[in-house]
Amino acid sequence: QIDEEEVVAFSVPSYACLRRTTLDNHNPVLTDALSLLAENAELSDEDGRGVAFRRAAAVLKALPEPVTGVTQLRGLPCLGGHSLRVIRDILENGASSEVEFTKQSERFKALKVLTGIFGVGAKTAERWIRDGIHSLHQLQESGQTLNRAQQAGLEHYDDLKQPVTKAEADAIGEIVEEAVVSVLPGAQITLIGGFRRGKLTGHDVDFLITHPEEGREVGLMPKVVSWLESQGFLLYQKTTRNSYLEAKDGPARPPSNIDRFERCFSIFKLAEAEKRGTMQTENTPEDTCRLAAHSQATDEGPQRTKPAGGRRRWRAVRVDLVVSPISQFAFALLGWTGSKLFERELRRWAGHEKAMSLSSHALYDNNQGRYLRATSEEEIFTHLGLEYIPPSERNA
Ligand code: GTP
Ligand code: MN
Ligand code: MN
Numbered sequence: 001q002i003d004e005e006e007v008v009a010f011s012v013p014s015y016a017c018l019r020r021t022t023l024d025n026h027n028p029v030l031t032d033a034l035s036l037l038a039e040n041a042e043l044s045d046e047d048g049r050g051v052a053f054r055r056a057a058a059v060l061k062a063l064p065e066p067v068t069g070v071t072q073l074r075g076l077p078c079l080g081g082h083s084l085r086v087i088r089d090i091l092e093n094g095a096s097s098e099v100e101f102t103k104q105s106e107r108f109k110a111l112k113v114l115t116g117i118f119g120v121g122a123k124t125a126e127r128w129i130r131d132g133i134h135s136l137h138q139l140q141e142s143g144q145t146l147n148r149a150q151q152a153g154l155e156h157y158d159d160l161k162q163p164v165t166k167a168e169a170d171a172i173g174e175i176v177e178e179a180v181v182s183v184l185p186g187a188q189i190t191l192i193g194g195f196r197r198g199k200l201t202g203h204d205v206d207f208l209i210t211h212p213e214e215g216r217e218v219g220l221m222p223k224v225v226s227w228l229e230s231q232g233f234l235l236y237q238k239t240t241r242n243s244y245l246e247a248k249d250g251p252a253r254p255p256s257n258i259d260r261f262e263r264c265f266s267i268f269k270l271a272e273a274e275k276r277g278t279m280q281t282e283n284t285p286e287d288t289c290r291l292a293a294h295s296q297a298t299d300e301g302p303q304r305t306k307p308a309g310g311r312r313r314w315r316a317v318r319v320d321l322v323v324s325p326i327s328q329f330a331f332a333l334l335g336w337t338g339s340k341l342f343e344r345e346l347r348r349w350a351g352h353e354k355a356m357s358l359s360s361h362a363l364y365d366n367n368q369g370r371y372l373r374a375t376s377e378e379e380i381f382t383h384l385g386l387e388y389i390p391p392s393e394r395n396a
Helices: 028-043 047-061 081-093 097-104 106-115 122-130 136-142 148-155 157-161 166-183 220-230 326-337 340-354 377-383
Strands: 188-192 205-210 234-240 262-271 314-323 356-358 363-365
Touching: 028 047, 028 081, 028 097, 028 106, 028 122, 047 081, 047 340, 081 097, 097 106, 106 122, 136 148, 148 157, 148 234, 157 314, 166 188, 166 205, 166 220, 166 262, 166 314, 188 326, 205 220, 205 326, 220 234, 220 262, 220 314, 326 377, 340 356, 363 377
Parallel strands: 205 314
Antiparallel strands: 188 205, 234 262, 262 314, 356 363
16 A cells, blocks of 8 residues: 655555554644644534544654645645645644634633543533533532542542653552452453553553453453452442443444443552652642542542641552453454554554454454454454554554
8 A cells, every 4th residue: 555656745645554653743733733623523522523633633643754834735645624724824824723712712621621520521511511610610519410430530630630650650550460460360461552652641541451361351350450449549440341242243243343341440549659759759739739529538538548737648540451351352452552543543444445344352354254363463464454553653
């Protein structure tokens, strides 16, 4: 698919899974602008527009140097009229009026704040905004009923807004590892998500858990969660059971991209000791601007562990755990490493170009009418007729 002819302006293949997208992006102003419009579309339930802006941003992320004029972009894929208008505005005027307008809009600001609460999606935020709720304060005053996730999200809002560092991700990895091998010797954990792609920070930490013997992983998640809970590491958790095998429309049909693994959305309580002393020298009180969330205090509420008058010695961190049987491990690894757009493009490539259906569980060949097995990501790329792209180059 990639032709070798000398490029004059820029040239990139239209599928993100044919491109190598590293973290060093030569056009951050342009990609931030397009990403903001993508986010606004997604928050406004306009997913189609959201994907269009994400694709446009991803094309610019793949360029080898900064764009200086729109003529360089001639012939590039995924740049629609709307995206080009935004790019031209920035290149010629230093800013895009649409982006600036969106950033300043009360609606966008409110959507950002409210969906910034763990457990709150675009639909809920939309409903609250219609009820005149634009801020955390207004939400707290409103008497809206919050579910358990939202209560935890509000309670730990400030912490969860703080990007998670790689050091914190590693510290949590050690805890999860200890949990996993304690309850099932031989079980293995792998860091997935953004950190596997080499990101230095993330909004959460993602782990994939498996065991080399098929079937041994069954029932593992509740045990891991119990262990973590008993050690006081969890501020919140919600475990959902594996439904892939149970699902009536499961293996017989092309797998959908809805995930059916046993997984756990959690909020970890990461103590400073676990952060390897990175905060030891800091002595500013971090908890002065904490929200007085009026959720039902959990039995392990922050107030209890906070030394009287002193600063807290821990922070809340979002952690996602996924358990996969070893037979699906390569698909789970590929599906959970991201980026989200890279994953979407892989599935689009599989479906449109190869008549295959790719999910985080399996790869189905519609022409052959069978599943294609794989024990590594490399094998999946080969099945798909793609050159292997390592995680660090999947940052589309
Ligand atoms: P940050 O956490 O912001 O650093 O980025 P990230 O790339 O790690 O994003 P996130 O943690 O949201 O997701 C990690 C990967 O898991 C992405 O590739 C997602 O596509 C994938 N993912 C997240 N939720 C689901 C899900 O419900 N099903 C499946 N199959 N994949 C998911
Ligand atoms: Mn993540
Ligand atoms: Mn995640």
